Amino acid sequence: MSSTNPTPTRSRRLPVAGALRLGRPSDIWFKPALSVVAAVAPPSLLLVALDRLDLAAYTMAGSLCALYAHNRPYAARGRTLAYVVLGMLGGLGVALVAASLTDEAVVLVTVGAVLAAVQKVLCDATRVGPPANVILTFVSSASLFVPQTLGQVPGHLALAAAAGVWAWLVGMAPALVRRHGPERRATAQALNASAAYAEAAGDGDGEGAPGARSAAYAAVQAAWQTLLAAGNRPSDTRRALERLIVRAEVTLAAPADSDPGRLREWARALRGTGPVPHTDDSRADAGELLGVAAERATAPRPLWSRLGPLAPIAVRTALGCALAGYASLALGVGRPYWALVTAASLYQANITLTWSRAVQRVVGNLVGVLLFAAITPIAHLGPLALVLCILVCNFGAEALIGRNYWLGSVCVTPLALLVTELPGYQPTGDLVTDRVVDTLIGALVGFVAAVAVTNRRAGRRVERALDAVGHARERAARLLADPQAAPEALESARRNLASAVVDLRATADAAAGEWWQRALPQERVVLAEQAAHRTLAATVRRRGTLAAPGTDTEDVRP
Secondary structure, eight states: OOOSSOOOOOOOOOOSTGGGOOOOOOTTTHHHHHHHHHHHHHHHHHHHHTTOGGGHHHHHHHHGGGGSOTTSOHHHHHHHHHHHHHHHHHHHHHHHHHHHHOOOHHHHHHHHHHHHHHHHHHHHHHTOOTTTHHHHHHHHHHHTTSOOOGGGHHHHHHHHHHHHHHHHHHHHGGGGTOTTHHHHHHHHHHHHHHHHHHHHHHTTTSSOOHHHHHHHHHHHHHHHHHHHHTOSOOOHHHHHHHHHHHHHHHHHHOGGGOOHHHHHHHHHHHHSSSOOOOOSOOTTHHHHHHHHHHHHTSOOOOGGGGTGGGHHHHHHHHHHHHHHHHHHHHTTOSOHHHHHHHHHHHOOSSHHHHHHHHHHHHHHHHHHHHHHHHHHHHHTTOHHHHHHHHHHHHHHHHHHTTTOHHHHHHHHHHHHHHHTTSSSOOOHHHHHHHHHHHHHHHHHHHHHHHHHSOOTTHHHHHHHHHHHHHHHHHHHHHHHHOTTOOHHHHHHHHHHHHHHHHHHHHHHHHHHTOSSOOOOOHHHHHHHHHHHHHHHHHHHHHHTOSSSOSOOHHHHOO
């Protein structure tokens, strides 16, 4: 987060207690929790009725796709879920073919590591969102060590595909009740974040509250991206939501002139199913909405352009997963894919976050194996009891993981162990021992690989982000100085600048968590943010949504 006073780069520390601190649950924590239960239950119960629970691992692969895309508008959600199902089938297909062609554990671990790296890069580049690559890697890695023949592969893939189609239907079902639900939630979050910034700025000198300001800008940017992802067919509801986001932007420009209570009132109204509240102030909204229409017509960046910066993450993932799997094999553990998945789950935007995830993973798994030992007697009562335990763990994992990853892992761990018992019950002691050993191996080796493969391009990306903010601000300032500038051109420049500022903060935060990097230009980052925020405020004043017209040329000059 930015600061009003430039500060030197702080020494990098590895948090422990902070990594385990619980946060607030997600606003929609119950949606993925209920969705995964609805996606897993019918296929699994059908297999129980057919006495073929040994095939449930394949249907489970497709059902888990229901965990994705809950924050996306339904048009975008449908596309994303389809891609997730196809990606799951691709990874599963490679794993099943590899398992049918060889039983050499070293080869299978190598294939799993490569798959994990590909899945990580594609999920990050496409910004598919949580649970990102972890579920895909779990499915493909576990399948590598299931005895298989080539003749069985098509049937097993068909089961996964059928469950994936059902998961797609489950994920899209809420559209029948609340068509614009995701857009309404994103707009409500932007309004609440802007209100929080206005309140925090009111407690200081008006220029303070840098944390609240950064969060508000990010929430507003996320809201615009959500509405833009909804497609090119604007409706009355969409236009009303866009005007509410305009009001949030006005608050960012002049927090002292805003009414936080009114913003929160609008946000509460959006949480329900009633009509979208009207702002009763449409001045200059036409220019804003012209800019939105222009951005809808802009082609998105091609996927390949987003892959380059992810090369260090890909190398970390492949190396860490492979070494973790090899170490597990060397110690004689029977399920090396658990170490592989543990390593794959660690890798975040930088080493500091990767360390936090390692702490969370270890703590959650160690507590989780105790929970597994406690529920095993119930799961061994019969196939139906086993499926019910899996459903409860699925629900608990998604209900808790939003508060902290380690808390969700407490349920994910027994879930993964129960899945291994779908083909037949296994000794509890062996499962618990293997899981503990593989967790420690995967976390240790995976983190060592992250330290070894440093992201040496992080500093250069900060420089490029600074340049992007500078160019975007210069363009906006030129248009502000031109009284004949078209409203849609000014709005496009304003939106490009807002996006560049959010990207700069994300890039700087990611680079600050890397080790052994040259000192970051923190002062330049802070000054660039401050100047960009002043220019953004000037574009809002120019748009005419504030009572005070005109712009302050001293604020906006390049």
